[in-house]
Amino acid sequence: MRFAPSPSGDLHVGNIRTALYDWAYARHTGGTFVFRIxxxxxxxxTDEYIAAAVDTLRWLGLDWDEGPEKGGEHGPYxxxxxxxxxxxxxxxxLDDGHAYSCYCTPEELESRREQARSEGRAPGYDGHCRxxxxxxxxxxxxxxxxxxxxxxxxxxxxxxxxxxxGEVTFDHAFVPxxxxxxxxxxxxxxxxxxxxxxxxxxxxxxxxxxLLSSTPxxxxxxxxxxxxxxxxxxxxxxxxxxxTDNVKLSKRNGEVSVAWYRHHGFxxxxxxxxxxxxxxxxxEDRELFSLEEMAEAFTLERVxxxxxRFDMKKLEAINGDKxxxxxxxxxxxxxxxxxxxxxxxxxxxxxxxxGLVEGGAPLVQERSSRLTExxxxxxxxxxxxxHFTVEEEAAARAxxxxxxxxxxxxxEALAGLGEWTTSAVEAALRAALVEGLGLKPKxxxxxxxxxxxxxxxxxxxxxxxxxxxxxxSLSRLDDGLxxxxxx
RNA sequence: GCCCUCAUCGUCUAGAGGCCCAGGACUCCGCCCUUUCAAGGCGGCAGCACGGGUUCGAAUCCCGUUGGGGGCACCA
Numbered sequence: 066m067r068f069a070p071s072p073s074g075d076l077h078v079g080n081i082r083t084a085l086y087d088w089a090y091a092r093h094t095g096g097t098f099v100f101r102i103x104x105x106x107x108x109x110x111t112d113e114y115i116a117a118a119v120d121t122l123r124w125l126g127l128d129w130d131e132g133p134e135k136g137g138e139h140g141p142y143x144x145x146x147x148x149x150x151x152x153x154x155x156x157x158x159l160d161d162g163h164a165y166s167c168y169c170t171p172e173e174l175e176s177r178r179e180q181a182r183s184e185g186r187a188p189g190y191d192g193h194c195r196x197x198x199x200x201x202x203x204x205x206x207x208x209x210x211x212x213x214x215x216x217x218x219x220x221x222x223x224x225x226x227x228x229x230x231g232e233v234t235f236d237h238a239f240v241p242x243x244x245x246x247x248x249x250x251x252x253x254x255x256x257x258x259x260x261x262x263x264x265x266x267x268x269x270x271x272x273x274x275x276l277l278s279s280t281p282x283x284x285x286x287x288x289x290x291x292x293x294x295x296x297x298x299x300x301x302x303x304x305x306x307x308x309t310d311n312v313k314l315s316k317r318n319g320e321v322s323v324a325w326y327r328h329h330g331f332x333x334x335x336x337x338x339x340x341x342x343x344x345x346x347x348x349e350d351r352e353l354f355s356l357e358e359m360a361e362a363f364t365l366e367r368v369x370x371x372x373x374r375f376d377m378k379k380l381e382a383i384n385g386d387k388x389x390x391x392x393x394x395x396x397x398x399x400x401x402x403x404x405x406x407x408x409x410x411x412x413x414x415x416x417x418x419x420g421l422v423e424g425g426a427p428l429v430q431e432r433s434s435r436l437t438e439x440x441x442x443x444x445x446x447x448x449x450x451x452h453f454t455v456e457e458e459a460a461a462r463a464x465x466x467x468x469x470x471x472x473x474x475x476x477e478a479l480a481g482l483g484e485w486t487t488s489a490v491e492a493a494l495r496a497a498l499v500e501g502l503g504l505k506p507k508x509x510x511x512x513x514x515x516x517x518x519x520x521x522x523x524x525x526x527x528x529x530x531x532x533x534x535x536x537x538s539l540s541r542l543d544d545g546l547x548x549x550x551x552x
Numbered sequence: 553g554c555c556c557u558c559a560u561c562g563u564c565u566a567g568a569g570g571c572c573c574a575g576g577a578c579u580c581c582g583c584c585c586u587u588u589c590a591a592g593g594c595g596g597c598a599g600c601a602c603g604g605g606u607u608c609g610a611a612u613c614c615c616g617u618u619g620g621g622g623g624c625a626c627c628a
Binding site: 071169170171181183234236238240241243244251254255273274278279302305307311345349350352353371372375376389431434438494509511513514522523527 | 553554555556557558559562563564565566567568575576577578579586587588589590591592620621622623624625626627628
């Protein structure tokens with residue numbers, strides 16, 4: 066089990082789905098979950114990147130047994146810190162003939178690729194430098210060419226049992242010799258993964274299907290290292306997560322950054338739950354579960370082989386379910402950071418603010434499919450009175466001259482109220498507006514709602530009025546009246 | 553072009569020869585509940601890509617076709 070992202074930006078949805086399956090498989094089987102950072106294409110990854118990746122994984126609730134910040138007996142877990150290990154193996158392959166120096170320039174390769182393509186031949190490396198004579202080598206060196214180290218793919222074919230797809234075979238005729246070390250001396254992924262898998266004693270690899278056809282190359286390197294077949298890791302290739310346009314999910318066709326979902330009010334348990342469903346199912350029509358339940362039920366046999374489309378609507382539905390399932394106190398803790406970001410509570414939160422939040426939270430919890438919606442709905446309650454505003458469209462619809470009598474009657478009824486409770490508020494408003502003015506409840510409460518909350522959609526009105534308190538409520542009705550009067 | 557791979561409602565999926573004239577969820581549409589919006593309840597639209605086999609019997613097995621995806625880098 067291993068999860069090895071390469072640091073090309075934020076951890077994205079596809080990475081995380083892979084990590085999740087790796088994690089669940091490791092936990093289910095009691096194995097070791099190794100988190101390795103594949104950064105051979107960089108001098109070194111920034112500490113910020115590692116910190117962000119670690120942070121995202123931890124936020125989701127995934128923990129690893131070996132890797133960054135955790136250590137382990139097969140470290141270091143950053144490939145950029147293992148360069149001399151790879152260099153050692155490259156030298157050895159050169160010496161024993163598993164690899165050779167290739168002096169072809171990128172331009173030459175490109176033009177020969179083009180030619181092969183136009184002639185309908187396979188565009189891979191043509192073996193040009195496989196058997197150079199000492200004279201040819203000397204000539205290239207004299208030209209100042211710097212060689213790459215290229216792996217000599219043996220004849221034959223490779224068959225391996227993919228743990229998700231079953232037996233897969235590749236004829237080596239279609240697996241061209243590939244580069245292990247660049248001309249500047251930097252090792253490539255092709256070398257590093259294979260070496261690390263063996264050195265880190267990886268038993269199972271779950272990765273994207275884009276790597277399916279590079280598996281025979283990896284296996285060939287294991288063989289060259291002298292590793293016995295039974296010590297090779299098992300490979301499982303997961304289908305991609307696609308966007309709705311059926312193209313691999315990316316920045317172009319959707320939100321891919323897990324950090325984005327985090328900042329837009331998605332719960333980690335919802336993200337995990339939804340991602341788990343993209344290619345796996347516990348069966349029996351079950352689709353809501355915790356990470357622990359997933360680990361319990363996760364088997365490779367139940368992983369789907371076909372790619373799944375990412376559906377934001379479904380994610381939101383699950384997020385809403387998870388939000389509703391939160392204990393009330395937990396929900397408060399989850400929205401507090403968002404309220405602070407929105408400037409609706411101080412940081413740290415004061416006792417008074419917390420009181421209001423705790424009062425309002427139960428009203429919005431079941432109405433939110435994202436935490437950010439809860440924040441929007443609670444705004445009227447937490448905003449400083451001088452910053453309170455009524456949405457333009459709501460005012461235009463509900464705070465009109467015709468509604469003046471309604472607002473006035475509501476104000477009067479509430480002003481005379483002795484006990485300021487939800488039920489008292491409701492009774493007073495019903496008596497004044499529904500019975501008194503003969504209005505349908507729907508129409509009676511709409512202007513009041515807009516005056517009190519500033520929006521046409523809000524938490525339940527009577528509870529909101531109770532929480533707002535007498536003074537603030539009456540003052541907002543006064544302001545609403547002024548607006549309705551054309552103020 | 554060649555190689556690999558995949559194929560159940562619009563989407564995610566259950567289904568591992570008869571339990572399926574295909575079940576659940578999301579979306580969408582009605583209705584109920586209702587102070588708005590949600591939630592909840594009830595109901596509805598909608599699918600086994602196609603063609604051949606195998607079998608008493610196929611969504612499930614085999615072959616082909618079509619379609620999708622991936623790969624063929626001094627990326628990973």
